[in-house]
Amino acid sequence: xxxxxxxxxxxxxxxxxxxxxxxxxxxxxxxxxxxxxxxxxxxxxxxxxxxxxxxxxxxxxxxxxxxxxxxxxxxxxxxxxxxxxxxxxxxxxxxxxxxxxxxxxxxxxxxxxxxxxxxxxx
Amino acid sequence: xxxxxxxxxxxxxxxxxxxxxxxxxxxxxxxxxxxxxxxxxxxxxxxxxxxxxxxxxxxxxxxxxxxxxxxxxxxxxxxxxxxxxxxxxxxxxxxxxxxxxxxxxxxxxxxxxxxxxxxxxx
Numbered sequence: 001x002x003x004x005x006x007x008x009x010x011x012x013x014x015x016x017x018x019x020x021x022x023x024x025x026x027x028x029x030x031x032x033x034x035x036x037x038x039x040x041x042x043x044x045x046x047x048x049x050x051x052x053x054x055x056x057x058x059x060x061x062x063x064x065x066x067x068x069x070x071x072x073x074x075x076x077x078x079x080x081x082x083x084x085x086x087x088x089x090x091x092x093x094x095x096x097x098x099x100x101x102x103x104x105x106x107x108x109x110x111x112x113x114x115x116x117x118x119x120x121x122x
Numbered sequence: 123x124x125x126x127x128x129x130x131x132x133x134x135x136x137x138x139x140x141x142x143x144x145x146x147x148x149x150x151x152x153x154x155x156x157x158x159x160x161x162x163x164x165x166x167x168x169x170x171x172x173x174x175x176x177x178x179x180x181x182x183x184x185x186x187x188x189x190x191x192x193x194x195x196x197x198x199x200x201x202x203x204x205x206x207x208x209x210x211x212x213x214x215x216x217x218x219x220x221x222x223x224x225x226x227x228x229x230x231x232x233x234x235x236x237x238x239x240x241x242x243x244x
Contacts, residue, residue, distance in 0.1 A: 006235065008193075016194050019227050026232035031241070067235040069226070071130075071193055072138050100239030104191070105141050108230050110148035113128065113189040117222030119153070 003036040003061030005052045007081060008069040010041025017045060020069055027067065036061055042076055042084070049081065053088040057095065064089075064097045071109075073102040125158040125183030127174045129203060130191040132163025139167060142191055149189065158183055164198055164206070171203065175210040179217065186211075186219045193231075195224040 006027060008020040020039045028037055036059050040052030047055070056064060066085055070077050082099055089095050103109065114120045128149060130142040142161045150159055158181050162174030169177070178186060188207055192199050204221055211217050225231065236242045 004239075011194070011196065013196060016196050019194055022227040023232055023235070026227065026229050027235065029229075030232055030236060065239045065241060067239050069193065069231070069235065071191065071225075072133070072141055074133065074135060074138055098240060100235060103193075103231060103234050103238060105144040105148065106234060107148050107151075108234050109191070109225060110145055110152055112225050112228060112230050113145070113149065113191065113222060114152060116225060117126075117187045117189050118220060119126075119187060 001036065001060045002063045002065070003038065003056035003059070004031070004065050004067055005049070005056060006037065006039045006067045006069060007042055007049060007052070008039075009076065010044035012044060017041060023069055042081060049084040050088040053085070057092060062095050064095055066097065066099045068100050068102055070102045071104040073104075077102045123158065123182045124185045124187070125160070125178035125181070126153070126187050126189055127171070127178060128159065128161045128189045128191060129164055129171060129174070130161075131198065132166035134166060139163065145191055164203060171206040172210040175207070179214060184217050186217055188219065188221045190222050190224055192224045193226040195226075199224045 006024050011017055024037050024039050036056055038052040038055045040047050040049045128142055128146050133139055146159050146161050158178055160174040160177045162169050162171045
């Protein structure tokens with residue numbers, strides 16, 4: 001069974017942490033109904049990556065895709081998140097896992113910046 | 123004359139700092155030819171926001187739009203960047219300025235996360 005884990009950095013501000021939940025709802029509208037989705041924060045607060053993976057495994061997920069809500073392909077994306085995902089799956093060798101990449105750079109983000117600045121409606 | 127300043131957080135990693143320059147090239151392809159564009163980092167390294175604004179003003183910009191390469195609407199977006207922009211423009215009251223908002227949350231970012239995870243080609 002397919003499961004998606006959406007990971008952001010995590011913040012001390014509850015409004016910032018709510019954003020990954022909002023993003024999970026948006027992803028849910030783009031994938032087949034019934035796709036299992038959990039959210040996690042890399043750091044600062046729960047749910048942790050281990051929490052999110054445990055939630056998905058408890059629902060029978062054996063094909064896990066990790067979606068990254070990060071702009072840049074830095075240390076968090078290259079090292080920290082893969083390490084935590086591997087650790088959480090160490091006792092579950094039957095689970096297939098694929099890690100996504102950082103969002104940027106991309107033309108979609110350029111269009112979105114212009115929209116946020118009120119310069120286009122795209 | 124219209125000028126765009128694209129601001130990211132800034133990093134100690136040159137590859138991370140190159141991303142805002144890459145994004146500026148992508149924005150340039152979406153706006154009318156000849157639109158003046160500069161980049162700046164909020165923190166850590168140059169060009170600073172003051173540097174970027176000085177570059178644009180020296181080229182005759184009197185209508186400045188600040189585009190934010192940030193996912194979340196946190197303290198950097200709400201306080202730090204507006205404060206630095208105001209300070210840089212304090213001696214230039216003739217310049218009109220508009221600040222954009224953070225990129226997230228948005229359906230485009232949900233679609234882009236799925237693409238980065240290899241789950242769609244959208």
